[in-house]
Amino acid sequence: MIFRRTLLAASLSLGLLSSAFAGDITGAGATFPYPVYAKWAEAYKAKTGVGLNYQSIGSGGGIKQIKAKTVDFGASDKPLKLEELEKEGLMQFPTVMGGVVPVVNLAGVQGGQIKLTGAVLADIFLGKIKKWNEPAIANLNKGVALPDQAITVVHRSDGSGTTFIFTNYLSKASPDWKNKVGEEASVSWPAGVGGKGNEGVASYVKQIKGSIGYVEYAYALQNKMAYTMLQNKEGNFVSPNEDTFKSAAAGAHWDKAPGFYEILTDEPGKQSWPITGATFILMHKSQTNAENAKTVLKFFNWAYAEGDKLALGLDYIPMPDNVVKLVENAWKAQIKDASGKALW
DSSP states (O other): OOOOSOHHHHHHHHTTTSOOOTTOEEEEEOSTTHHHHHHHHHHHHHHHSOOEEEEEOOHHHHHHHHHTTOSSEEEESSOOOHHHHHHHTEEEEEEEEEEEEEEEOOTTOOTTOOEEOHHHHHHHHTTSOOBTTSHHHHTTSTTSOOOSOBOEEEEESSOOHHHHHHHHHHHHHOHHHHHHTOOOSSOOOSSSEEESHHHHHHHHHHHSTTEEEEEEHHHHHHTTOEEOEEEOTTSOEEOOSHHHHHHHHTTOOGGGSGGGOOOOBTOOSTTOOSBEEEEEEEEESEESSHHHHHHHHHHHHHHHHHOHHHHHHTTOEEOOHHHHHHHHHHHHHHOEETTSOBOO
8 A cells, every 4th residue: 555655744734843732742752653653643633633743763762751751652663571661650552563674775676576584684684695696695586687786784773663673583583693683672783874763764775776774664665665575484475565464463462461562573374474563652650641641542542443544554553452452451450640540
């Protein structure tokens, strides 16, 4: 599905880069869900008059801002473990699921034309595979005219949940990656150049010939970028799309995940996209501004009930009804005003 253009225009019209009006809610963090949050905010403001002031600054920034209580909610694609949530007095809940995709800038190469395995992708980002026509890539892509061209790796420069999802997958696919780099929202990259946000990575890959990066799928669509196929856990080469994200998401066990901590990379399933992940909202359990907190919960309650079509239009996967019920029960049990009264 085609992602409608000009997120910048959307951000300006929604006031995402300006100060909030009275009654508006504020959030900051992950760039991964920004396209769908912008669509939800636009529709919700048209319906209720309540705006969303959301700063798309990366998951690391969102976690810092919610801990500092400078926003009503933080947003992160890297879920926090239960111990950290309890230490900071936070609760988290998932909003949508989506896919992280490798994107390339190679003359004459279209989306889905190149196949990669997780191990080869890791070796590219480790800087071990330096040219596009090296045997490790060529043997997977017989019949594809691969250029004798240097590979430029593009990665995130900021603390990023998208990076966490990506490096979590590479750590599962490659022992060498796991031992040398590991999985985290910010890592010491062995090679390449850094761009800020999904937007920055997409921009660099579009500019640099011979480059490869990783972005949330909506950014690949928006920028008309060539994505690669990947070999999944079952050994099948699959393309990123709604069906392959759904297949990966089907393996989630949200009811058994303390604090909704769930990782969806390298999931089983013949059609599963191997770099799938959820994105999360962080809120304080004890709210000093009860009205703002209620407004945040009303917004996400509306998004769960009315935002599925908008999410699917951008190839995000909505949360199943049973998970929404779990989330709403968690709101009732955990989010309270200063006197200890439940806000939902």
